[in-house]
Each structure stands twice: as structure tokens, then as C-alpha cells.
Amino acid sequence: MKRLLILIVLLLSVLSVYGFDWPVNKVIVTSTFGESRGDHFHTGIDLGGGTQPVFPISSGQVVFQYNSGQYSSTPIGLGNFVVLQHKGNIRSIYCHLKDNSIKTGIKSISKSDQLGITGDTGHSYGKHLHLSIIDFETHSILNPLTLLPPVKDKQPPIIKNVWMKTGDEEKKISGTDTVKPSRVEILAEIYDLREDVSFIWKLAPYMIVLYENGVESARITFDSIVKYSGKLVLAGSKRSFNDIYASDWIYRLGSIELLEGENHLLILVKDFAGNESMRNFFINAGKPK
């Protein structure tokens, strides 16, 4: 509770200092921060909504940009992109912009000036804006959803399937299981859902907590990503992409020791709007009857 309060206070202070706005008029979040991108975390958010003008989240200075046809020493997966510097060494990055839509030759830009138009350039499956925010003071890649105005969402996240894993053996947990006392890894298929579409469009949750017999044993929070021991990790848990993802949407929650008798597991998941889901599991460790 205390942690949550500190977090809220921190978030509010950040919001009041930076006063970031959405970079597009029609806000549809199609991908969230921390999602699996095969071998790395998604380090920003994706905004759908078709072709629309893109504005800076706050006034700033143009630091760097790429427009197709321009010289580049490497292939560019971000497509046409612009980087802006804001107060406090915070930089925002706008990617996959439409060809020739980026204003060139400008050094600074105000919130109301159009920066470009959403597009599908670079490593992109369709027209969208990828937005990343990096704090170069603390060297962290921030979750834009913690800095931008809140999004409407009433749907709680989904805890679909949970498994316990020992060695190469994986067993789905039904809720009333009997196993041998042992150390097991808990894997869970978890996702949030886009609210504006009728089909299943998965988004990453904001927070996953695993409790073992009432005690918190693991917590994954998609707040920010930092570099630690040469790898990109989630700031709080210091866990890397491979520590978190068994595959897309299947999270490695952590390892627990199943003691003889009844073991109670509780998984709590929150999305960015604060909606919660919870599932209880009871595992009986002992000799099967």
C-alpha cells in the first residue's frame, strides 16, 4: 500500500512537471510498453487510428531524425522518426512516420505544431505511431502510459492459464492439484484486452504480482526499463526479457517452493487504468492418495 502511494505521488509529480499530452487526436492504444517483441521488450507504446497528424507530447528541441532516402549507417527499423528533447533531459521518439511527412530544418517545435503524419515505415505491420520516452537523466526508458493523460478502459486483464514447471515438465494448474513437494516455476498466460474492438487484441498488463501463502513472492511492473549488467531489464525487478517471457503473453512469474500440505497461490494482475484481476490456486503437495 505504501509503495503504491509513493508511486501515485511520484506519478502525479511527474505529470505536473512535464504535462505531456497525447501526440495524436484519436487515441487508440494498440500495443503497450513491455510487450514481447520476439527477443526484446516493446520499449514504447503503439497508437493506431489510421492516418492522423502527429504532434509533440510537449514543446521541445529536435535532436535527431531519419527520413527515408537519407544516409544511414544501419538499417532503420523505426522507419522515419524524430527525437525531441524536453525539459529535464526527457526525450520523446515518434516512429514509423509517413514518407516526407516530417518537417525538416526545424530546431524547436511547440506542442501545437504538427511534427509529421502517422505511417507504416520501418518494422511495422500497419499504420501506427510508435512512441518512446527516455529519461536520459536516470537512463531509463519510461512507460509512456504512466506519463500521458489516462486512457478510458473498464475491462480487467485476463489470467488465462497457469502452469507449474519442473525441469522440462510443464503441468497446467487447475486450482486443486496434487503434486510432490518440490520447487516449481510458475508460468502464466496473461493479457489485457483492447476495449474498442470485438475480437481478441492482446495488450500487456501493467503489473503482475504472485503471492505464495499470503506472502508476495514476485512482482513484475512495466514502469521503466534500465540497463543492468549489460542487459535491458525492468527497473523494479531487474529482470530481463528472457527472465520475463517464456513466449509471447506467457510470463515467468517466479519460482516457489511447494511445501508439504496445502499451498495457496494468488495471482494479481492490474492494467494501466487500474482494473484488477485475481485468481487463486490451491496445490496439495504430498503423496497422491
Add this chain to the structure above:
Amino acid sequence: MKKKKQRYIVPLSILVVIVFTGFFSLPTGREIVVKPVWYRNLKTVKIVKSNKIQQGNKYIWYRNGRLFGYTDLEGNIYLRETGSFFTSLTDKVFIDYSKVAENFFLKNPKGELISGFHAFGYPFFDETGQRLFVIKTDLSGISEITETGDITWEQDFNSVITSVSVSSGEISVGLLDGAFKIIDNKGRIVFDVKPSGSSIQVITGSAASKDGDMFACISGLNPQKILIFKKKNSNYSVIYSKDINSDFRREVLMRFSPGGRFLIFEAKGGMGIIDINTETTQFIRFNGKIKELSILKEEGLIAAASSSRNRSFFELLKPMNSVFLYTEIKGRIGTLRRIGNHIILGVRDGIMRIDIEDI
């Protein structure tokens, strides 16, 4: 059938005349002869059948717009393909991949498959085709992989890669936060610097000498600086640092001359050349942004391709001298490669060989 053929012959000949007279009509230095040797229109040229290709053939890759492939000094075209999204080309091997590809297919200059494997990111080879790197699509990391897809090493950054330069051993990575890092062939960061003195930190260009003894970068805004680092007893130290009057907020091209005496870079309104021996700088004014450059001779000759909006230019220039050949190419400019004292240049819908003779 006859009619169809005739339709091609006329425009092709006109095109060749335009391209060639473009070069001839310009004044060249007294001692240097610029000789266009052949031009091949990639839309109409005949491709050499693979069973007619001789063993030990020396392939030269080319690229022009979305077309890429292989030629040789005689102008035979062995391969002409339309790229899917991006193609990493070397004279020995290439990978053509789509924008959301998760599989890499390595092919030889005949277009035959060498290997294929699953991988994330965008691949690129070093100049020799010996080393294969993969850059994360969000530009947050780089790795080196084998030709079968095994990762040799990887480095991730909580930043964005803005520039990469490859030498025979080390590679350098410039980042959005202004850090410049040199990574050895085992993936260890052997040098890490964040040049200070600019109000905004960012790396907007980098270069590596062929042997990895020298690296250079353009760093920061207000002011923008150029720095050269030299290896001494396995450590790198700054041997040159100067404020420059440019204000590039994009990547700019930089290259060391093959012998490492000159550092050539895009400067405000043209090209800057630093003579590292004497620490003198020369500025050569010309139009457009530099897209490619090739150093033909140490202390001698630089060929550059540049563009400005829809205009393309080809320049030949001498360090510590001036542009002595300057021509506007009507249409696109592609590959600019030096093979000995021959240049393979992509122009309009084709490629051409130009020989530079120093007499």
C-alpha cells in the same frame, strides 16, 4: 516482336549520351582522365545465365533504387533483383529481407541459397562479407551472428543507436544519449566516452579506420564537435577534437581514407577533410547531402554522391584542393563503389563503370 525491340533501343542510346556527355563536358584536372567505360540499363539488360558463369568470376555488387544485383568489371550482369525492403550486400553474399521478416536467407551472387535461419532484427554485413551483424528493429541493441544464425555476442542499450561503423576488428556504436562506444570482436565494450561541451548530447555520425586503429564521431548540438580517437596499447585516446559550425540533427556520413591519413565528413554546405598528420582542415563546398563517398587514392581522390530534394550529383574531388568534376545526374543516383581505380556508379535506371586514370 521487332517493334518491341526498337522501342528500347532509342531511349537507351539517348540515355547513354546524356550520362556520358555529362561527364565529358566538364573540366577535369590536367593530370586526371575520367573515362566512362560502359553503361547498363538495368531494366533492359540481358542477365548472364548461371550455367554460362565462369569459375573464379569476380562479382561486384550494385544497388540502384530498389534494384540490386551483381556485375563485374566488364559489365556483365549476373543478377538483377528487386529488393523486398532492404538488402545487405557484399561481393560474396547477400541477404534480402522484408520489413517484418523473421527469417534471414543468405544467398550467393548467383542468387543461390547458402543458408536460412530464424532471427529477429535487421541484418547487415561488414564490407568483406565475413561478419554479420543484427540490429534490433527499435535500434536498442546490436549483435554479431554466424552465417547459421548463432549469436556470437550482443549488446543492448537503454538508448537508440544513431550510427554504427565497422573496422576489421572493432566496431563503434554512437547513441542518442551522446555516448560513443567501441566494441571488440568478442562483444566487449573496450572504449566508452560521452563527449562533453555541447548543450545537447547526441552522436550524429561515426567512422572507423580499416584496421580499427582510429575511430571518429560527430557529437552534440550547440556546438557540434568532431572527435578522432586513436588506439594506443589497446586503449583509445582523443587525438583530435574541434567544434564545427554544422548543426546536423540527422546522421551524416564520415569515412577515413584507406591509409588513415584523412577523415572525410559531410560538413555544413559541403565536405570537410581533416588531414590527421598536419591537423589541418579543408572545406569543399557543394550541393546537397552526401549519400555515399569513396576514396579512390590516399592523398588523392574522392568520389562523392550527393542529393538535394530530387536532384542528384556526382563529384570528384581532391583533398586539399577542390571539386574538379561536378555533374548533376538527372534522376536517381545509386551505388558508388571503388574497385581499384574503377568506379561503379548507379545512375538513373542503370549502372556504369567510370575509370579514373592519373597521368
